[in-house]
Amino acid sequence: MKKGVSAFIFTALAAAMGSAFAAPAANAPSLTKEAKEASAKIYFERCAGCHGMLRKGATGKNLEPANTQKLGQGRLEKILTYGTEGGMPNFDDILSKDEIKNMATYIQQQPDVPPEWGMKEMKANWKVHVPVAERPTKQMNNINLQNVFSTTLRDSGEVALIDGDTKKIWGIVKTGYAVHISRTSASGRYVYVIGRDGRLDLIDMWFEKPTIVATLKAGLEARSVDTSKFKGWEDKYAIVGSYWPPQYTILDGMTLEPLKNVSTRGITVDGEYHQEPRVASIVSSLIKPEWVVTVKESGLVKLVDYSDVKNLKETTIETAKFLHDGGWDATKRYFLVAANASNKVVVVDTKEGKLAALVDTKPKPHPGRGANFVHPKFGPVWSTSHLGSDVISLIGTDPEKHPQYAWKVVAELKNHGSGSLFVKTHPNSNNLWADAPLMPEKDAAESVTVYSIDQLGNPDAKPEVINVAKMAGLPETKGVKRVVQAEYNEKGDEVWFSVWTGNKTEPSAVVVLDDKTRKMKTVIKDPKLVTPTGKFNIHNTQHDVY
Numbered sequence: 073m074k075k076g077v078s079a080f081i082f083t084a085l086a087a088a089m090g091s092a093f094a095a096p097a098a099n100a101p102s103l104t105k106e107a108k109e110a111s112a113k114i115y116f117e118r119c120a121g122c123h124g125m126l127r128k129g130a131t132g133k134n135l136e137p138a139n140t141q142k143l144g145q146g147r148l149e150k151i152l153t154y155g156t157e158g159g160m161p162n163f164d165d166i167l168s169k170d171e172i173k174n175m176a177t178y179i180q181q182q183p184d185v186p187p188e189w190g191m192k193e194m195k196a197n198w199k200v201h202v203p204v205a206e207r208p209t210k211q212m213n214n215i216n217l218q219n220v221f222s223t224t225l226r227d228s229g230e231v232a233l234i235d236g237d238t239k240k241i242w243g244i245v246k247t248g249y250a251v252h253i254s255r256t257s258a259s260g261r262y263v264y265v266i267g268r269d270g271r272l273d274l275i276d277m278w279f280e281k282p283t284i285v286a287t288l289k290a291g292l293e294a295r296s297v298d299t300s301k302f303k304g305w306e307d308k309y310a311i312v313g314s315y316w317p318p319q320y321t322i323l324d325g326m327t328l329e330p331l332k333n334v335s336t337r338g339i340t341v342d343g344e345y346h347q348e349p350r351v352a353s354i355v356s357s358l359i360k361p362e363w364v365v366t367v368k369e370s371g372l373v374k375l376v377d378y379s380d381v382k383n384l385k386e387t388t389i390e391t392a393k394f395l396h397d398g399g400w401d402a403t404k405r406y407f408l409v410a411a412n413a414s415n416k417v418v419v420v421d422t423k424e425g426k427l428a429a430l431v432d433t434k435p436k437p438h439p440g441r442g443a444n445f446v447h448p449k450f451g452p453v454w455s456t457s458h459l460g461s462d463v464i465s466l467i468g469t470d471p472e473k474h475p476q477y478a479w480k481v482v483a484e485l486k487n488h489g490s491g492s493l494f495v496k497t498h499p500n501s502n503n504l505w506a507d508a509p510l511m512p513e514k515d516a517a518e519s520v521t522v523y524s525i526d527q528l529g530n531p532d533a534k535p536e537v538i539n540v541a542k543m544a545g546l547p548e549t550k551g552v553k554r555v556v557q558a559e560y561n562e563k564g565d566e567v568w569f570s571v572w573t574g575n576k577t578e579p580s581a582v583v584v585l586d587d588k589t590r591k592m593k594t595v596i597k598d599p600k601l602v603t604p605t606g607k608f609n610i611h612n613t614q615h616d617v618y
Contacts, residue, residue, distance in 0.1 A: 088268065101145060101177045114171060117250070118163070119179075120293060120419065121268070125316045127183045128347050130368050130394040131412050132160065133437065140180045140519040142566040143534050147182035148176035154159075154512060159436055159459030159491050160503055161510040165299035165551040166575055176583040177229040177450040184515045184579070188317050189270070189291050193288075194330040205473060206325050207285060209276040215242055218611040222254035222263050228602035231265050231275070233282045234371045235563045236609065239584065239594050241601075243282040247273050253506040254608040257325070259307035260613035263610070270294040272312050274328055277610075292316045300378055301326050309378050311363050312350025320351050320365055322381055333379050341371035341390045352395045355407060355616075357422050364407050364422060367397040371411065373420050387425045399441030400616050401454050408454050417456060417467060419479050420533055431467055435460030440557070441618040443504060448529030449483040451476065456505040457492035464506050464521075485523060488537045489516035494557045496618060500564030501587050502526055509554035509572070515539065516542035517554045522590060534553040536590065544571045544581040551575040555583075562611040566593065570604045 104113065118124075129135065140148060152172045154578075155162035163172060211217070219236035229249045232550050233242045248267015255264045263275040263282075270291035273284045291314030300309040307325040313321070315536030322332040336349050343515040349370035356362055365374040369392035377385040377551040391411060395418065398409025406428060407420045439456035447453045451474035453466040468477030491510030497503060504523045511517045517539035527533045541553035551573035559568045565588065571581045580603055582596040612618065 077442075090320075090575065093211060094106055094176045094275065099266050101180060103174060103177050103181070107174045108178060108181075109173075112184070114167065114175060114486065115178065116293070116553070117268075118166075120315070121295070122160075124348055124369075125183075125186055125265070125293060127179065128346075128348060128369070129413075130350075131396060135179045135183075137180055137182060145173075145176050145180070148179065149173060150333060151569070152176060155510070157460075157490065159438075159510055161491070162512045162552075170193060172557050178245065183241040186292055186316055189289075189314075189329060191333050193486065194288060194290060194333070198287070198328060198330060198614060200286045200327050200329075201286040202276070202283065206401050207276055211278045213278075213281050214337040215277070218560075218614075220277065220443055220610045221559065221568065222275075222608045222610065222613075223570075223582070223601075223604050224251040224254070224265075224606040225601065226250045226572070226603040226605045227269065228368060228499075230602070231263075231273075232392075232601060232604070233263075233275075233277070234582070234596065234607075236566075239596050241596075241598060244600055245273070245275060245282055245284050247271065247284075249618065251606070253606065254296065256608075256610055256614040258301045258614070260610060260614045262307070263608075264297045264299065266290075266294050266297040266312060268293060268295070270314060270316075272297060272328060274326075277571075286326075288323065288328040288330065290311070290314055290321055290330075296351055296354040298354045298356045300361065300363075301358055302361040303358075305361050305378070311354055311365070311376070311378075313354050313365060315350040316348070318348055320354070320376070320518065322378065322384075329528060332384065334375075334384070336367045336370070338370060340369065341393060342395055346370055353397050353409060355400065358404050359423060362422065364420065366398065366409050368395045369393060371395060371414075373407075373409070375422065375425055389420060389425075389427050389542035391420070391427060392416045392430055396438065397437065397440055399454075399618055402444040402452055403469075404616065406469060406471075408439070408442060408456075410439055410456060412436040412438055412459065416458075428471075431479055431481060433465045433481055434458055434463050434484065437465060438493055440496070441616075443495045443497040443618055444469070445497050445504065445525050447482070453477075453482065455495050455497075457487055457495040458490060459492065459510065460490055462487045462490045462508075464492075464504070464523075483528070485528070485533075486521075486535065488519055488521045488535075489513070490500045491517070496560065496567070498560040498564035498587075498612070498617065501560065501567075503567070503587055503590070505558040505567060507556050507558065507569070514552050517552050518559065520555055532575075540569045540583050540585070543569050543583050544597075546571065546573075546579050546581055549573050549575070549578040550582065551578050559609055560587070560612060560617075568607055572603050576602050582607070
């Protein structure tokens with residue numbers, strides 16, 4: 073990709089959203105051209121993920137003018153300032169009063185339709201920086217790659233590769249904006265990182281320093297990527313899922329060359345046509361040459377058979393709206409994914425290729441990949457925390473040996489708040505961790521809840537609530553120090569948390585705890601660690617350990 077192309081496209085998108093595609097709603101207050109374009113950029117960066125580019129709603133509420141104008145300017149400004157109990161964060165520590173005022177005005181205007189982005193645009197914005205034949209034939213560094221953490225630096229548009237053994241930054245690479253996830257190749261050599269702006273980068277860790285070897289602009293907004301992992305097909309293909317345009321694209325796994333583009337527009341589980349059914353998450357099966365592709369607004373899960381890309385076969389499974397993040401159970405047969413605005417967890421049997429269950433939960437489950445462990449009473453369970461409820465839900469996952477508990481919420485553990493994004497454990501750990509970074513209360517957003525798994529058979533099991541942000545020793549800032557996403561090291565004896573102010577001008581950190589003692593081991597601080605959020609340990613990501 074030519075230097076500056078990604079930034080140009082991002083700016084052009086904001087301009088298009090801000091001015092070119094729709095007239096203002098009849099009763100909407102007005103904005104200057106500059107204020108509208110600035111608000112469109114903020115909406116893309118902060119709001120579109122939950123509310124949609126067309127503002128039809130999903131995890132977040134519908135923000136079309138028919139709804140927002142009923143609330144009015146003053147009420148909208150208060151919601152943006154203070155957040156809601158349903159999981160929407162407060163923005164008074166990130167946006168200025170004028171920005172909040174303009175955003176309240178902007179969402180009362182008619183949503184703008186962004187331009188399409190198809191195969192022609194993808195091929196024009198695809199670049200192999202280092203051809204496969206010119207890449208190293210052996211590892212050219214002494215880094216323990218299995219314990220590297222690919223760490224999103226949200227607001228600088230970068231990823232830091234942190235050496236988990238030394239706790240030092242090994243290298244920083246320029247990527248798309250706010251990388252949503254990092255996924256590893258089946259070999260563990262490559263890292264695929266997808267920015268929210270649709271830029272996909274392939275990082276080769278066999279160089280002396282981590283090096284981007286290929287780049288593709290897959291869409292205008294995206295969230296998901298994975299590779300082919302079935303035996304005999306390892307890394308032959310990659311797949312990237314876009315929010316806009318709503319589509320998934322099959323790529324050459326080693327060069328990111330786009331090979332096939334498939335739209336996900338169509339009919340929802342309710343029988344209605346939807347213009348923006350976004351690809352929410354993708355996982356790669358180990359038991360078949362298939363990807364599991366979830367389509368958010370339509371409530372459909374697609375099992376995509378990549379054994380013959382020219383004659384592509386999909387198995388479409390009707391589930392529930394609005395699909396979001398999810399992960400495997402411990403056997404890697406069942407895929408569990410949150411339909412968070414429907415207050416359900418969907419269970420797909422990928423061996424049989426059909427829906428196994430729809431599990432009712434408390435409001436807005438948000439698991440990340442979820443967390444698998446063996447409960448003292450209920451046997452194997454998968455767990456999720458919630459955006460809209462202060463619980464951690466445990467779902468039985470063993471229909472053979474524990475059929476009475478399978479695909480049911482068998483327990484709800486108290487979390488220290490709602491507004492949770494991630495829950496995590498490790499096969500070598502006795503701890504179950506949950507965050508609550510979107511809580512408006514400062515102490516709750518700074519803290520995590522942890523349970524001892526071996527004590528969960530006791531109905532009076534109590535958690536420990538730990539303020540991780542205070543351990544970071546950061547100066548007082550305007551922004552709330554939100555603690556987000558537990559991630560284990562390779563051995564499972566350390567757990568890492570990001571302390572994120574949400575503002576790239578204020579210092580952030582990564583706090584490393586001893587998992588057994590729950591005490592701080594070290595704090596990783598560096599001016600280059602700009603708003604660290606997601607951290608993806610190479611070993612755990614490669615082998616779906618969670």
